[in-house]
Amino acid sequence: MSLPADYHMHTPLCNHAVGEPTELAAHAVKIGLTEIGFSDHNPMKRDDFDDWHMKASELDEYVEKVNKARRDHPNLVIKLAMEVDYLPGYEDWIRDLAARHPWDYLIGAVHYVSDSWDLDNPKKLSEWKLRDPMEVWTTYFERLTMAAESGLFEIIAHADLCKKFCFYPKEDCTPLYTRFLEAAKRHDVAMELNTAGLRKDCKEIYPSASIVNLAAKLGVPITFASDAHAPTEVGMNFAEAVELARSAGYTECCRFTQRKRQMVKI
Ligand SMILES: [Zn+2]
Numbered sequence: 379m380s381l382p383a384d385y386h387m388h389t390p391l392c393n394h395a396v397g398e399p400t401e402l403a404a405h406a407v408k409i410g411l412t413e414i415g416f417s418d419h420n421p422m423k424r425d426d427f428d429d430w431h432m433k434a435s436e437l438d439e440y441v442e443k444v445n446k447a448r449r450d451h452p453n454l455v456i457k458l459a460m461e462v463d464y465l466p467g468y469e470d471w472i473r474d475l476a477a478r479h480p481w482d483y484l485i486g487a488v489h490y491v492s493d494s495w496d497l498d499n500p501k502k503l504s505e506w507k508l509r510d511p512m513e514v515w516t517t518y519f520e521r522l523t524m525a526a527e528s529g530l531f532e533i534i535a536h537a538d539l540c541k542k543f544c545f546y547p548k549e550d551c552t553p554l555y556t557r558f559l560e561a562a563k564r565h566d567v568a569m570e571l572n573t574a575g576l577r578k579d580c581k582e583i584y585p586s587a588s589i590v591n592l593a594a595k596l597g598v599p600i601t602f603a604s605d606a607h608a609p610t611e612v613g614m615n616f617a618e619a620v621e622l623a624r625s626a627g628y629t630e631c632c633r634f635t636q637r638k639r640q641m642v643k644i
């Protein structure tokens with residue numbers, strides 16, 4: 379069985395990843411992948427917004443690093459993309475970034491549930507202890523739904539990132555999932571199955587099987603993502619992700635070229 383494309387990986391430009399794109403590509407070749415896509419964290423409107431996005435002045439360098447990986451690995455298909463933080467009010471900035479390079483796809487991601495709290499940031503873990511998990515999850519999924527409705531993205535990242543540190547609500551979250559997935563379906567946006575969750579406290583693929591099952595029922599297309607922040611994480615646990623997709627009923631996933639989708643068998 380050949381593994382699906384890994385469409386989510388980072389570079390040292392975001393200050394919290396190691397390995398140049400060409401090194402990640404080499405690892406992809408080594409484990410038998412035929413297609414990958416780089417999706418480093420986008421520049422924010424202000425470079426001092428936080429310390430884990432590339433700077434606006436580094437965007438060309440990022441594209442050049444991806445092009446170098448392409449030159450070094452001519453038999454590997456390498457897509458040019460970004461993981462773009464969605465915050466309400468950032469739409470014009472994101473459209474501006476989208477116009478700067480010939481992206482193959484843009485992944486919309488919600489990390490921020492307010493302008494100052496990125497809920498997956500281990501340095502801000504104490505914030506979780508002050509909040510009701512259901513309130514946080516509700517805001518998170520509302521923003522994720524807005525990202526799906528924005529028309530700015532081909533793919534939505536790690537759809538239940540809010541489970542990372544295991545602050546689970548007692549309430550049933552199915553209505554939150556359903557609203558998000560119906561929006562994704564309506565706006566023709568794919569959802570990634572992201573294996574990074576297996577490497578975090580939650581020890582589970584993003585999103586959970588219940589969301590993947592619901593997505594399959596609604597016909598939301600999928601991609602696969604390691605969210606690699608180091609070369610050896612490329613394609614990690616993909617067999618498990620494919621198994622999750624298949625058990626939900628998926629037989630295909632998406633690939634993207636110049637923001638156009640094509641379906642391929644998994
Ligand atoms: Zn990251």
Ligand SMILES: [Zn+2]
Nearest residue numbers: 461487535536
């Ligand atoms: Zn992310």
